Amino acid sequence: MANKRPTSVRNAAEAQKRRNSAMLKLAGIAAAVVAALAFLLQLNFGMTGGVGTIGLNETETLKDIFFGGSPWLIQCIGPGISLDSTFAAAAPHLAANKEPYSVVKTAAIPCGDKLPSGKTVYERFKLNPQTNPLVALFANGEKPQVVSRDALEMPATLVKRVSEASKLRLFDVSTPSSFGRACLSKMNKLCVMVFPYTPLSAEHNATLRAVASAYRTIQFAVINIDNVEISLERSLPARDETEQDTHLRVAVSRVFPDNSAQALAYRGPFAEAELKAWLAELASSETELNMLSKKPSASRRRRARDPNEDEATRQERRRRRKAERKAAEDALRAATEEALRTLSPEERVAREAELRARQVEWERKRREQMQAEEGSSSIFDYDDDDEDDEDEGDEGEEAVEEVREEESADVESGEDEAE
Incomplete structure (x- = not known):
């Protein structure tokens, strides 16, 4: 009886056992929840969705992918290049996008094989064959946009980036x-x-x-x-x-x-x-x-003059606006000079060079804007973004590039002035 522990000690030990048991149960429940969430995530973003492979002899499908305008996300595959798991997991979610006009189709293409024109897909669209995996978005008739490596880290990230880049543009x-x-x-x-x-x-x-x-x-x-x-x-x-x-x-x-x-x-x-x-x-x-x-x-568009405003009032309004612009420019100049005084001589030289370059760029854009407002179209004489447009019609009658020949034929229409 002398070795028997006091009642208070036994109660404390039993209470501790109960607490330990409860904590183990909670840990088990937490582990089960984590496992369930992981399973759901795997179920949600783990399906491959059956991404199909498009052969280079499927001319009509390739025309739709490359030049049709509808969004297509493709991965280049070939010997030693298998389907990327992130691409495969994102595919069914891109195809099931519930936003109007936001469905993105997916396909795998052997980009190293030759088109009927004799060029590979890499050569035709100036893609880097060393990039692996090479995933590119064709949409809105523009040049393909190669997906960055960080966007391929998670299926959800890829879905978000591609959905944003393939939006219908108005x-x-x-x-x-x-x-x-x-x-x-x-x-x-x-x-x-x-x-x-x-x-x-x-x-x-x-x-x-x-x-x-x-x-x-x-x-x-x-x-x-x-x-x-x-x-x-x-x-x-x-x-x-x-x-x-x-x-x-x-x-x-x-x-x-x-x-x-x-x-x-x-x-x-x-x-x-x-x-x-x-x-x-x-x-x-x-x-x-x-x-x-x-x-x-x-x-x-020029605003109609206020018939109730006389010439003196208009002149005063212009003078006031001019004074406000000058005050704003003076304040900006003073703030810039104050900031420059705190820099070392080397930093000051570099900063002044940067400010001069920015001023030149600002003046260039201002001149272009003034030309635009005067109705001049000279500032819009851009070269087409697609640098290989010049040879788009010479890639073989049976090649995928037939569509460019069709487009160039459309371009030659037109007879009279617009009505």
Whole structure:
């Protein structure tokens, strides 16, 4: 009896055992939850989705991938290059995207094999065959975008990046320079311009997105007619107040490397079926565009003068704005000089050189903006981004590049001035 432990000690030991048992149970539950979450994650992002391999003899499918405009994410495969696990896991989620017009198809292509033209896919699109894995996005008729290595670390990251890069593009033209980016910077490409009298309604926006999704190799631009005036507006049908809800003004234009241009006004209702039928005729050259004497240009729309404002008031307003700009420039200059005083001589020289370069760049952009506002189109004479456009039509009648020959045939249409 003397060796028997006191009751309080026994109770404490039993309590500790109960606590230990409870902690073990909690640990087991936590482990089970973690395992379940891991299983769900594996189930969610671990399916390969059956990514298909497209042979280089499947000409029509390759035309759709390379030049059709619909988003395709492809991986180059070949001897010793297997399908990347991240690419395979992301594929079913890209194909099942619930956002409108955001589905991205996937495929594996033996890029090292030769096309009927004699070039490999690597050579045709200037891809680096040393990149492994090489995953590239073809979308909107643009050059392929090679996916960075960090985007291939996680399927969720890849899905997010690709979904963002493959979005349906509608240009909002609110400045002369934005018109250049939308309709003048891409040689040989059609640009559909919509001139709404008021902001697009939800119905009109849905119609435009549906049409644009069916013709993703065409640029679509919504013109803010309150801020920007396009030279083609003078040739568009006059505004019909009784039908403006269904008859938005629409025109299409196309510019060429030699600075010539074509255009055509659309005279049908702003409805999905009719617009798609019209664009199908243009794409098949059944309807010819009219030749223009010069490229379309954009300028900032001049505001109407306030009839209640006399000349003295206008002069005072201009003087006040000029003084405000000068005060802002003086304040910026003083702040810059104060910052330079705290630098060492070497740092000051480097900083001053940087500021001079920035000033030169700012003045260049300002001159371009002034030219744009005066209606000059010279600042939009960009070369096409696709450096290999010059040989796109000479890659063999049976090659995938037949589509470029078809496009170059479309380019040669057009007879008269735009109506």
